[in-house]
Amino acid sequence: AQTVTQSQPEMSVQEAETVTLSCTYDTSESDYYLFWYKQPPSRQMILVIRQEAYKQQNATENRFSVNFQKAAKSFSLKISDSQLGDAAMYFCAYRFIMNRDDKIIFGKGTRLHILP
Amino acid sequence: EPEVTQTPSHQVTQMGQEVILRCVPISNHLYFYWYRQILGQKVEFLVSFYNNEISEKSEIFDDQFSVERPDGSNFTLKIRSTKLEDSAMYFCASSDRQGGNYGYTFGSGTRLTVV
Numbered sequence: 001a002q003t004v005t006q007s008q009p010e011m012s013v014q015e016a017e018t019v020t021l022s023c024t025y026d027t028s029e030s031d032y033y034l035f036w037y038k039q040p041p042s043r044q045m046i047l048v049i050r051q052e053a054y055k056q057q058n059a060t061e062n063r064f065s066v067n068f069q070k071a072a073k074s075f076s077l078k079i080s081d082s083q084l085g086d087a088a089m090y091f092c093a094y095r096f097i098m099n100r101d102d103k104i105i106f107g108k109g110t111r112l113h114i115l116p
Numbered sequence: 117e118p119e120v121t122q123t124p125s126h127q128v129t130q131m132g133q134e135v136i137l138r139c140v141p142i143s144n145h146l147y148f149y150w151y152r153q154i155l156g157q158k159v160e161f162l163v164s165f166y167n168n169e170i171s172e173k174s175e176i177f178d179d180q181f182s183v184e185r186p187d188g189s190n191f192t193l194k195i196r197s198t199k200l201e202d203s204a205m206y207f208c209a210s211s212d213r214q215g216g217n218y219g220y221t222f223g224s225g226t227r228l229t230v231v
Contacts (some may be wrong), residue, residue, distance in 0.1 A: 003126040034198055037222075042224070043153075043224075043227070044222070044224045044225060045159070045207060045209075045222035045225075046222075047220075047221075049221075053136055074193075090157070091159060092194055095220075096205060100166070100171040100172060101171075101172060102147065102160040102164055102171065102172065103149070103174075104149075104151075104159075104161065104209075104212075104220060105161070106160075107158065108157075108158045109158060
């Protein structure tokens with residue numbers, strides 16, 4: 001069974017600094033998708049960044065980038081130049097699609113605090 | 117940018133009552149999902165829906181739950197007889213699986229409180 005593990009329940013970072021959130025996953029599949037979602041206090045789920053497993057190049061979206069290590073099954077999120085608006089719960093997620101089997105599996109989340 | 121719309125944003129219901137949570141997925145999406153997040157816990161898969169039938173459901177999705185797409189635009193989740201432990205945030209999502217967009221688009225959620 002696929003699992004997603006986020007080992008850091010909470011993290012804090014000074015405003016304008018860089019922070020890395022960790023995520024590991026377990027799967028026997030070779031083709032899948034990985035995501036980071038942000039959940040602010042409003043509790044909406046906002047897609048931050050996604051990575052296709054067949055792509056070797058790490059995804060980047062402005063201040064957000066990932067370090068995807070397929071062999072190690074690791075998918076960390078780096079936030080550069082942290083801003084107060086980045087404070088939220090961050091969920092790492094895995095998606096595998098095979099015919100009718102299609103769902104996202106989430107980790108337990110990391111709560112990120114931004115210190116002014 | 118297209119959105120998934122959920123109504124109501126917050127619903128309070130008495131234990132044992134039926135509730136219907138409504139979702140309007142993105143218009144050209146064909147795959148629909150419901151997820152649940154109990155306060156302080158992780159987001160859990162409930163059910164996926166395609167071509168007017170359930171594709172997959174989790175063990176949480178028991179006989180008390182049902183989904184349907186009654187009119188080609190709305191996608192609803194019904195809980196027949198609510199229990200206290202059904203209190204949670206319920207998220208609808210849709211996906212097109214096309215064009216490299218393999219992420220879901222989530223709605224903003226319905227907070228269900230069972231009293």
